[in-house]
Amino acid sequence: MCALPSFSVAQPTRVVFGRGSLEKVGELASAAGSRALVITGRTFARRYGYDDKIRRFLEQHGVKVGFFQEVEPNPTYSTVRRCLEVARSMDVEVFVAFGGGSVIDVAKAVNVVYTLGGDVSDYVYPKAVNQKLKPLIAVPTTHGTGSEVTKYSVLVDESTKMKVAISGEGLYPDFALLDPEVLRHLPREQSASTGLDALSHAVEAYFSRRSNPYSDLMALEAARISFMYLPCAVSGVLECREKMLFASMIAGIAINHTGTNVGHGLGYTLTVEYGLPHGFANAVILPGAARFYEAYMPEKAERFFEAVGISRPPGGLEEALRSLMASVGAPLRLRDLGVPGERLEELVRDGLRYQRNLANAPFEITEEVAREIYSLVY
Numbered sequence: 001m002c003a004l005p006s007f008s009v010a011q012p013t014r015v016v017f018g019r020g021s022l023e024k025v026g027e028l029a030s031a032a033g034s035r036a037l038v039i040t041g042r043t044f045a046r047r048y049g050y051d052d053k054i055r056r057f058l059e060q061h062g063v064k065v066g067f068f069q070e071v072e073p074n075p076t077y078s079t080v081r082r083c084l085e086v087a088r089s090m091d092v093e094v095f096v097a098f099g100g101g102s103v104i105d106v107a108k109a110v111n112v113v114y115t116l117g118g119d120v121s122d123y124v125y126p127k128a129v130n131q132k133l134k135p136l137i138a139v140p141t142t143h144g145t146g147s148e149v150t151k152y153s154v155l156v157d158e159s160t161k162m163k164v165a166i167s168g169e170g171l172y173p174d175f176a177l178l179d180p181e182v183l184r185h186l187p188r189e190q191s192a193s194t195g196l197d198a199l200s201h202a203v204e205a206y207f208s209r210r211s212n213p214y215s216d217l218m219a220l221e222a223a224r225i226s227f228m229y230l231p232c233a234v235s236g237v238l239e240c241r242e243k244m245l246f247a248s249m250i251a252g253i254a255i256n257h258t259g260t261n262v263g264h265g266l267g268y269t270l271t272v273e274y275g276l277p278h279g280f281a282n283a284v285i286l287p288g289a290a291r292f293y294e295a296y297m298p299e300k301a302e303r304f305f306e307a308v309g310i311s312r313p314p315g316g317l318e319e320a321l322r323s324l325m326a327s328v329g330a331p332l333r334l335r336d337l338g339v340p341g342e343r344l345e346e347l348v349r350d351g352l353r354y355q356r357n358l359a360n361a362p363f364e365i366t367e368e369v370a371r372e373i374y375s376l377v378y
């Protein structure tokens, strides 16, 4: 029997979960300040009238409201800088992020620079931002990111074309408002891709050299829910989306302990170079990583199947992941995504740049291993 690893648990975000909880945004924001900047993406909040709703909830509590509604998927430094100007022009006291991971990550990064000064590029990993920032209320509109409870913000540095991370204790949102009703309008493809992002967080957290009993608990339950409910979530059943919203939140708690590893590390470049949605990019890599996970952590792999409640198929974790992905219409192989075979060496080179993720894997990711994983999923 092995000794338990040392770990500490600090999960400072207050989570408010439940249908209709978006309404509480006014009360929470007014306790934190009198001028709020609401940050959203370009279409979802407008199309379904959530921006007006949020304005109403805030104004009912005497909060003055400004908007920044220009966050794109895979947001860049320049988006953060533009949003920062709006925040400064209204002397904002509290941030409200309403959107997927991109929106919440921009809000976190803007908050860092707004509170501490300087430029967004001054704060990227390996620096840690542990200072207390302005209050941030995060309302996820997808069931994948987990960013509403994490200490990470992931952005694209347009000069290096790399995904960079800002991280530290300061980045935990003060509140995470999880309102499953909001997921009613989530398009099918985004339900699939963001749900697979949550699953990737769960699988990568569980098969991580930094995992501990607490992160395992969160990761296994998130994986169990994803295997059971992602397909019906993708077909639009609200009860299933609600379960996935919970799964995505606890998978976020898991990666606060472990970071991510192979799926994210080797997947980022597929998003930056080929525009593949983040969740699909991680998921397409995972079956290749799965062989290594099972080889290096056979007992944990066995426990994974027990906890998730599925019997191990002949092809192991690799096959189990591929069947789930196929059932939600996710791309299964790089060649289906228009990645030319002769570009594999570039992927290996670019993928290996993400050592901040890859170093968390339970095995060493040499050039040969990275090449093997990309080839396995090609």
Ligand SMILES: [Fe+2]
Pocket: 145, 197, 201, 264, 278, 282
């Ligand atoms: Fe992710």
